[in-house]
Amino acid sequence: MPTSTFKSFLMHKKPENNWEKLLDITEYPDLGGEPEMLETTTLADKMKTYIPGIQDVEGLTFTANYDQTEYLALKALEGKDEGYAVWFGGTETAGVVTPTGTEGKFTFNGALSVYVKGGGVNEVRTMSITIAPSTVISEDSTAKEV
Numbered sequence: 001m002p003t004s005t006f007k008s009f010l011m012h013k014k015p016e017n018n019w020e021k022l023l024d025i026t027e028y029p030d031l032g033g034e035p036e037m038l039e040t041t042t043l044a045d046k047m048k049t050y051i052p053g054i055q056d057v058e059g060l061t062f063t064a065n066y067d068q069t070e071y072l073a074l075k076a077l078e079g080k081d082e083g084y085a086v087w088f089g090g091t092e093t094a095g096v097v098t099p100t101g102t103e104g105k106f107t108f109n110g111a112l113s114v115y116v117k118g119g120g121v122n123e124v125r126t127m128s129i130t131i132a133p134s135t136v137i138s139e140d141s142t143a144k145e146v
Contacts, residue, residue, distance in 0.1 A: 003103055005028075007089055009021050009024075009025070009086070009088075009101075010084065010129070013082065013085070013107075022074075026063045026064060026126070027063040028062050029061050032137060033055050033056045035054060036052075036054055037051075059131065060108075063129075064126065074112065078114065079111055079113075082111075084108055085108070087099045088103035089104070106139055107139075108135050109133070109134045111134065112129060115128055116128075
C-alpha cells in the first residue's frame with residue numbers, strides 16, 4: 001500500500017544510543033542507488049553481459065527551512081562521523097508529531113556538512129544538509145525510539 005512522505009524524519013544518534021529528530025526536513029534523497037555494472041562479456045557472447053558491482057551512493061542531501069539556531073547546531077556537527085537515520089512514520093498528539101519509524105528506519109554513519117541555499121523574491125530561506133555516508137545504508141528495525 002502506498003504511503004505519504006508526511007511523517008518522514010532525519011534522525012541523529014545520541015551517545016547513549018538513543019535517536020532524536022535532528023530537524024524538520026522538506027526533502028530527503030534516494031536511500032540507495034544502482035550498482036555499477038561489471039562487464040562479463042566473452043568473445044563467444046552475441047551481446048554484452050554484466051553482473052552487479054558495488055552500489056554507488058554519493059552524498060545524501062536533505063533540504064530544510066533555514067533557522068539560525070538549527071543551522072548553528074548543524075555547523076557544530078560538521079566533519080564528525082556520526083550516526084544518522086531516516087525514519088518513516090510517527091504519531092501525532094495535540095498537533096505534535098513524534099517520530100516512530102513504524103514504516104521504515106534506514107540507518108547509516110557519515111560526516112555532515114550544511115550551507116544556506118540561495119533565495120529569490122518571496123521565497124522561504126532554506127539550507128542544504130549533506131551527509132557523506134561512511135557505512136552502508138541499512139534498513140534497521142532495531143533502532144531505539146526517543
